[in-house]
Amino acid sequence: MSAALQAKDLLIRAVSCDQSGRILEAQTLYQNGIAMLMTFVTDEPDEVKRKGFLTRIKEYMDRADAIKARVNGKLSLGEVVTHISIEEDDVGYDYEQIFGKYMDSKTVEIMLEEPYLAQNYQFQNLIRFLELAVTNCPNFKYIRLITKEDTKNLDQQKTNIGQIKADLERRKIAFFIKYEETLHDRKIYLSNGYIIKIGRGLHFYKASNPMYSIGLNNYRYRKCLQTDVDIWRTSGHAN
Amino acid sequence: MSAALQAKDLLIRAVSCDQSGRILEAQTLYQNGIAMLMTFVTDEPDEVKRKGFLTRIKEYMDRADAIKARVNGKLSLGEVVTHISIEEDDVGYDYEQIFGKYMDSKTVEIMLEEPYLAQNYQFQNLIRFLELAVTNCPNFKYIRLITKEDTKNLDQQKTNIGQIKADLERRKIAFFIKYEETLHDRKIYLSNGYIIKIGRGLHFYKASNPMYSIGLNNYRYRKCLQTDVDIWRTSGHAN
Numbered sequence: 001m002s003a004a005l006q007a008k009d010l011l012i013r014a015v016s017c018d019q020s021g022r023i024l025e026a027q028t029l030y031q032n033g034i035a036m037l038m039t040f041v042t043d044e045p046d047e048v049k050r051k052g053f054l055t056r057i058k059e060y061m062d063r064a065d066a067i068k069a070r071v072n073g074k075l076s077l078g079e080v081v082t083h084i085s086i087e088e089d090d091v092g093y094d095y096e097q098i099f100g101k102y103m104d105s106k107t108v109e110i111m112l113e114e115p116y117l118a119q120n121y122q123f124q125n126l127i128r129f130l131e132l133a134v135t136n137c138p139n140f141k142y143i144r145l146i147t148k149e150d151t152k153n154l155d156q157q158k159t160n161i162g163q164i165k166a167d168l169e170r171r172k173i174a175f176f177i178k179y180e181e182t183l184h185d186r187k188i189y190l191s192n193g194y195i196i197k198i199g200r201g202l203h204f205y206k207a208s209n210p211m212y213s214i215g216l217n218n219y220r221y222r223k224c225l226q227t228d229v230d231i232w233r234t235s236g237h238a239n
Numbered sequence: 240m241s242a243a244l245q246a247k248d249l250l251i252r253a254v255s256c257d258q259s260g261r262i263l264e265a266q267t268l269y270q271n272g273i274a275m276l277m278t279f280v281t282d283e284p285d286e287v288k289r290k291g292f293l294t295r296i297k298e299y300m301d302r303a304d305a306i307k308a309r310v311n312g313k314l315s316l317g318e319v320v321t322h323i324s325i326e327e328d329d330v331g332y333d334y335e336q337i338f339g340k341y342m343d344s345k346t347v348e349i350m351l352e353e354p355y356l357a358q359n360y361q362f363q364n365l366i367r368f369l370e371l372a373v374t375n376c377p378n379f380k381y382i383r384l385i386t387k388e389d390t391k392n393l394d395q396q397k398t399n400i401g402q403i404k405a406d407l408e409r410r411k412i413a414f415f416i417k418y419e420e421t422l423h424d425r426k427i428y429l430s431n432g433y434i435i436k437i438g439r440g441l442h443f444y445k446a447s448n449p450m451y452s453i454g455l456n457n458y459r460y461r462k463c464l465q466t467d468v469d470i471w472r473t474s475g476h477a478n
Contacts, residue, residue, distance in 0.1 A: 123451050124456065126451075127451055127453065127455045127456060128455075128456045130453060131453055131456055131457040131460065134453055134460070135457065135459075160451050163449040163450070163451050163452060164452065166449075167449070167451075167453055168453075171453070210405075211402070212362050212363075212365075212399050212403050213366070213403065213406035214369060214370055214373055214407075214410070216366045216367075217363065217366060217367045217370055218367075220374075221370065221373075
């Protein structure tokens with residue numbers, strides 16, 4: 001596909017996502033489509049054509065801005081639905097048990113803010129979360145993952161994330177990664193209107209000790225680290 | 240505890256298990272108790288006392304023989320309840336899905352014949368099986384595992400099995416291991432009267448590929464190797 005067609009394709013898909021309420025994916029597609037159109041502006045020698053491009057870019061930027069306002073609105077916290085205090089060495093908390101019931105057929109898009117994705121167990125936790133999403137959310141179509149770059153093993157991190165992206169795309173789930181160096185807070189935003197905030201994010205399990213013991217695979221038997229879980233309904237939640 | 244008291248304790252527990260229908264555990268306890276009494280016979284200089292020991296040993300041996308007949312009776316296959324053919328690369332088969340419903344509150348004892356326990360993934364499968372048993376069988380009290388010695392890494396195998404035994408004993412589940420060099424068939428006997436025969440035993444999953452992909456933790460998404468599953472009701476099954 002030529003770059004021009006690719007840009008067109010991205011923007012058509014952006015508009016379609018926008019119209020069907022998939023605003024996170026629309027936002028990503030607008031951004032990528034606009035960035036691609038930008039390259040034509042700089043490369044285009046013809047003054048008239050360049051103006052044409054700029055007009056269209058301006059148009060899509062306005063749409064992207066409108067989307068941004070909607071995303072921010074969706075992300076603003078409404079009321080707390082549940083609070084769970086997990087104490088040090090508690091057992092009985094796998095992701096399904098804590099927030100599985102909030103992941104449902106109305107969850108089409110997910111935004112996961114998880115600063116730490118470097119160690120094996122952290123990637124394993126990410127897969128565990130995604131397996132739950134795939135299992136509980138039959139209409140799951142898009143995930144945006146925001147994390148920090150692992151400056152010590154950047155290549156390995158990119159390889160792992162690349163594999164996860166390819167795996168999800170085989171299941172028709174778009175995966176978009178954004179690196180943010182200053183990220184600290186952990187948050188899981190679900191497009192059905194719930195936000196899950198866990199103090200330690202996905203990583204609140206102790207290692208299986210000894211390794212071959214009950215709890216190696218089934219995290220309902222794993223000991224936990226102390227952390228707090230707050231589940232919010234967003235203020236934009238319709239019901 | 241002195242050796243004499245230990246032998247007494249084992250045999251008292253054997254009789255108690257025998258009476259409550261826990262015949263696999265009773266069999267193990269009789270065997271261990273008898274073996275311990277045997278040491279007294281050889282060490283005992285007093286002719287009369289030695290005869291006393293021998294009489295008691297004979298008594299317990301008769302009981303153990305009776306148990307053996309009952310165990311063999313329980314293990315004889317009755318009728319096939321279900322047959323599943325898993326094809327190469329099939330997905331959708333975790334242990335819960337295949338035989339979880341046969342593991343219930345009436346499952347007090349389990350005998351697992353699984354010749355291969357050497358690689359990490361094989362121990363991981365064993366733990367996965369035990370987690371299911373602990374989850375589904377609230378009255379699970381005893382497991383006998385029959386396997387081959389891993390002659391290449393005997394120390395590691397014994398260490399892993401020792402950890403699993405200790406872990407189960409913390410949950411009040413007695414664990415007994417028996418090594419049989421000629422073992423080939425795989426079989427899971429449940430004391431509620433079901434026998435699960437899987438051609439490849441517990442090890443019919445392909446590796447997660449790439450590693451970080453859906454199916455790493457949740458085996459319902461794992462690709463399988465070709466194997467057949469037959470679930471039998473034992474001929475000694477009441478119901």
